[in-house]
Amino acid sequence: MTKKVAVITGSHKGLGYAIARQLAQKEDIQVIITSRNLQDGISAQQRLANEGLQADVHALDVTSETSVKEFITWLQESYNRVDILVNNAGVNPTMQPQESSLLTVDMDTMLATFNTNVLAVARITQALIPLMQVNNYGRIVNVSTEMASLNSMGSDYYPLAPSYRLSKVGLNGLTAIFAKELQGTNILINAYSPGWMKTDMGGSDAPFTADEGAETAVYLATLPDGGSQGGFFAEMRKFGGAIALPW
Ligand SMILES: NC(=O)c1ccc[n+]([C@@H]2O[C@H](COP(=O)([O-])OP(=O)(O)OC[C@H]3O[C@@H](n4cnc5c(N)ncnc54)[C@H](OP(=O)(O)O)[C@@H]3O)[C@@H](O)[C@H]2O)c1
Numbered sequence: 001m002t003k004k005v006a007v008i009t010g011s012h013k014g015l016g017y018a019i020a021r022q023l024a025q026k027e028d029i030q031v032i033i034t035s036r037n038l039q040d041g042i043s044a045q046q047r048l049a050n051e052g053l054q055a056d057v058h059a060l061d062v063t064s065e066t067s068v069k070e071f072i073t074w075l076q077e078s079y080n081r082v083d084i085l086v087n088n089a090g091v092n093p094t095m096q097p098q099e100s101s102l103l104t105v106d107m108d109t110m111l112a113t114f115n116t117n118v119l120a121v122a123r124i125t126q127a128l129i130p131l132m133q134v135n136n137y138g139r140i141v142n143v144s145t146e147m148a149s150l151n152s153m154g155s156d157y158y159p160l161a162p163s164y165r166l167s168k169v170g171l172n173g174l175t176a177i178f179a180k181e182l183q184g185t186n187i188l189i190n191a192y193s194p195g196w197m198k199t200d201m202g203g204s205d206a207p208f209t210a211d212e213g214a215e216t217a218v219y220l221a222t223l224p225d226g227g228s229q230g231g232f233f234a235e236m237r238k239f240g241g242a243i244a245l246p247w
Pocket of ligand 1: 009011037062063088090091144145146201202206
């Protein structure tokens with residue numbers, strides 16, 4: 001059996017690790033854990049091995065052109081294919097004081113947030129789509145947030161988190177444009193909101209675990225042929241099924 005190869009960015013901890021773990025439980029999927037610090041990825045690989053789960057591991061800093069190029073070269077030499085890409089790696093400066101208002105937000109912080117949450121996703125997705133096109137098969141999952149829905153911009157979130165939310169608006173737009181360009185192919189790209197989760201980013205007050213947040217990613221990463229193209233989904237656990245969110 002030729003296994004499907006799944007790349008998950010930022011998957012040594014948090015939501016990325018939970019997605020890697022759930023995909024590694026599927027017999028027909030070969031998971032590649034990626035982390036910008038290789039040792040972090042190796043530790044995650046070991047944690048999976050302790051549960052009897054197998055995964056490969058490679059360094060990948062999605063904001064670095066050089067790192068992405070090295071990763072693609074290794075992937076081609078080792079597997080010569082990729083079937084699933086989960087764009088999970090992200091940063092969130094929301095707890096910085098200036099993130100309570102778009103009137104005070106610091107432009108360098110906003111730029112750095114866009115660099116990781118939008119440009120880096122464009123970079124790795126651009127780099128991997130040609131490998132998916134070889135087999136006309138791909139499932140791309142972009143991890144967004146319901147706080148990026150334009151419908152939610154009038155909500156009383158505190159802090160208002162302008163850098164984070166606007167970067168995820170950019171990620172949603174990127175999802176829609178890639179979907180337009182991939183229309184008619186069997187490469188499906190979708191975004192979803194995992195819900196507020198107990199991770200280093202989400203903090204301990206969050207109502208969901210990373211494992212719960214991972215379920216919708218796994219659903220989108222394993223969509224059947226003819227499945228959703230260019231959708232924005234809510235966390236399935238919360239709503240009991242795949243529910244579309246307003247952009
Ligand atoms: N937690 C929530 O409540 C929540 C809600 C909605 C959406 N999300 C989204 O879910 C995703 C995962 O978040 P999380 O909660 O699991 O947060 P997390 O525990 O802070 O994990 C973030 C991951 O992204 C990685 N990362 C950051 N910059 C990177 C880079 N340049 N290259 C490669 N990896 C990089 C981090 O690696 P390092 O350890 O090296 O920094 C880490 O593995 C993010 O996209 C986030 O926006 C989270």
